[in-house]
Amino acid sequence: MGPSVVLAGGGTGGHIEPMLALADALRRRDPAPRVTCLGTARGLETRLVPARGYELRLIPPVPLPRRPTPDLLRVPRRVLGAVAETRALLRELAADVVVGFGGYVALPAYLAARRERTPVVVHEQNALPGLANRVGARLAARVAVTAPGTPLHGAEHVGMPLRTAISTLDRSARRAEARAAFGLDAGRPTLLVFGGSQGAASLNRSAAGAADALTAAGVQVLHARGPRNTDVTVPARAPGQAPYVVVDYLERMDLAYAAADLALCRSGAVTVAELSAVGLPAVFVPLPIGNGEQRRNALPVVEAGGGMLVEDADLTPSWIAEHVVPLVTDPAVLARYAGHAAAAGARDADERLADIVLEVARR
Known part of the structure; x- marks a missing residue:
């Protein structure tokens, strides 16, 4: 059995599809690593991840307001709760690496991995990165991007992982x-x-x-x-x-x-x-x-x-x-x-x- 790889990319298809394409590529390796996906109960991952044959573990969502609102004051407490639950999962899974694809699933995963001293790999799909990946890139061992010139710390142009079809x-x-x-x-x-x-x-x-x-x-x-x-x-x-x-x-x-x-x-x-x-x-x-x-x-x-x-x-x-x-x-x-x-x-x-x-x- 290969290493334990935890993938964090729930919410939208733009995060889930490259996550699953990477999971498929990892499954083709010999020995195949153990792949676990993180998601939330309200995202498309609850349908798409099990349909592709991967284990899905749920953590609390931490949506980040795009503008200053009263809800912004509740974000730190939500983040702390999600990070605590994610740390427990990483220990249970004996994670060797956490791979994040951005969005409200990735941010708690990045922070939990840092607390657990588990290395992080970030993949950014968009030419203009979101907040979660801007934070994650500062904590990551490697940062992969889809578009050349993406403004992320330590970015390497890799492209977008795609389904083999x-x-x-x-x-x-x-x-x-x-x-x-x-x-x-x-x-x-x-x-x-x-x-x-x-x-x-x-x-x-x-x-x-x-x-x-x-x-x-x-x-x-x-x-x-x-x-x-x-x-x-x-x-x-x-x-x-x-x-x-x-x-x-x-x-x-x-x-x-x-x-x-x-x-x-x-x-x-x-x-x-x-x-x-x-x-x-x-x-x-x-x-x-x-x-x-x-x-x-x-x-x-x-x-x-x-x-x-x-x-x-x-x-x-x-x-x-x-x-x-x-x-x-x-x-x-x-x-x-x-x-x-x-x-x-x-x-x-x-x-x-x-x-x-x-x-x-x-x-």
Whole structure:
């Protein structure tokens, strides 16, 4: 049995997916380390972690207010309680290393590890790090980041750990199968529209509003509107026209990427990393709220020539007709974009991060 590795990355898919990709990479090692995930009772990890076959241990959540509020005064007591419970878990698990991915699960794990003198490895997904990882980086033996230039103490550019279904995807080899799976034509230029797991209202409105312009130009569309956005509909295309397929959710993102020639999407860290890893160019529409991290996530790929960026307020049906239609119908330009996107991506970040984690654990 290998070392005991504790992973802290609950809350959102942006923290959980890279955590599970690392867990899978560790499980492929010989001897395989013992992997335990930390999470809270209210996060997506309660469903996703057990489904992938990993043990999940729960600790109290410590959400950090983004602005000064009366709730900020209660944070120190919550942190102390969560750290005490996490220290007990680390002792029980005989942890050799703690790996944190940010968020309200990671901060108590970092502080508990410091108290227990257990080494820490930090992985930051976003180009603009959050508070937990800014603290964790100061305590860590190694700090891995997805985007070059991420402002964290001691940062090493590693990339985003991805599921093997994505990191090993050959889009051209799976294209015919993928398009058939979604009811798309085999030979038409294909636009993939999605706004994350819950959809994005502005992308939905603009893409649906541009449906006639897209399909009239021979562009077929695979549009994931989000499970709560069932009001977004597009009339069925006439026989012989390019199809416009609307789904609530994409269970098989690998097939969606294989089917597409271009994506129109948000620029969350995992989305940007997946698209660049598989060499799928994109028109990124950063989420217009928050601290601007989605724009920062997309910039390295856009600056490398692997995509375009449009602000949410500027995305309209006419913008899509003017900019997206000419791009997705030009195979030579698309090929250049795809090559630049692939060059900006990293397919082996899970293995590289596993090497770092095991080196720290053995040290």
